[in-house]
Amino acid sequence: MLNNPTVEKLKSLKLKVMAEMVSDPDVHLRELSFEDRLGLMVEREVSA
Numbered sequence: 001m002l003n004n005p006t007v008e009k010l011k012s013l014k015l016k017v018m019a020e021m022v023s024d025p026d027v028h029l030r031e032l033s034f035e036d037r038l039g040l041m042v043e044r045e046v047s048a
Helices: 003-012 016-023 027-031 034-047
Strands: none
């Protein structure tokens, strides 16, 4: 799976929340554009 290396890289960068969101995506977020999903991941990471 392509996401596994990405998830591992996010974890190595100490981006735990983003890694969790990539490895276990919310089906409702698929309706959002890439930019909106990325923005949401960044916001959640900053708030964690």
